[in-house]
Amino acid sequence: MKRVLPLALVVLGSIASLIAYFAKDTFLLCVPVDWDDDIPWTERDSVAESRGMVATEFDNTRRAFPVVGATCRATVSPIIDGDGNTGPSYRGAVDVVNGPLTAAVVAGLAVAVLGLVAYVWSLSRSTSTASRGSTVDLPDRQDILASLESRLDVLEAIDLATEWRTDVFHIIEAAPDPAAARRSLRELLQVSESGANAVLAMQLRRLTTSERGALRADVEALRHEHRQLSGRPPDDR
Structure with a gap:
């Protein structure tokens, strides 16, 4: 308009x-x-x-x-x-x-010129607004993706630990110190250091059936949100 x-x-x-x-x-x-x-x-x-x-x-x-x-x-x-x-x-x-x-x-010519100037000004303003919007939105999107990846890294590590809970308990029980336990957990679960730390700090209530179901739902929801923001296909994990 x-x-x-x-x-x-x-x-x-x-x-x-x-x-x-x-x-x-x-x-x-x-x-x-x-x-x-x-x-x-x-x-x-x-x-x-x-x-x-x-x-x-x-x-x-x-x-x-x-x-x-x-x-x-x-x-x-x-x-x-x-x-x-x-x-x-x-x-x-x-x-x-x-x-x-x-x-x-x-x-008549003055009115036509005035309309032309107003039209060019509206175009330049729209272009400038779009340019500013893309400059501001890009870092926000990257920050959101980074936050999602960090949360997903932790939840996936905990989810794996609940599946491999028997082996996880044996590793932690046999480790001489937390650092050794962390290294062994990373090798077993193939997770990052932050993921291994999250497993060591995991509460035992995570092992209940309801908590495991809620955990898996959270992981799937984060994966779906990450795929949408990153532009990857729905079936791409």
Whole structure:
């Protein structure tokens, strides 16, 4: 919606300018004067009458800018040449600028330019917002993945320990110290050091049937969430 209004201004302004530019002028009056002389406007009517100038004509074929509303051609009384032929004697012509049409063209172009500027500004703002969003979101996503991987590492180690609980008990019971027990657990379960530490700190209630079921559900849920964030296929473990 924010981009529709600027585009509408561009279209409407352009159409208004074209209509004003090509509109025919039928309202301007051509004052019959002799354009060869510099005659004040207040005296042109009387001077034109004294010189025998007749009605002028419109010419709307020219559309220069500022908008030429009409071309006025002034004539004098018919003259007779040497062969007896008569005809008008043209004393000059002048292009009359139509102020209202010119102003309408300028106003339409101004509206179109304003709409175009607003449209370009909205595009640049959207691009800038998207760029800032991608810059901020990327570290957040990586942090979430790292946190999920850390939790998954611990829960998977505990889940394995509940499955291999008999061997885990024997290793811990036979180990001379926690460091030795940690090394043996890593070799048996193929887990990280943090996973082995989690097994050593595991509470015995984890071995109950309900706790083991809840633990497996947590592991599957974390795996599913990790696959979604990392973009891996659903069946990829």
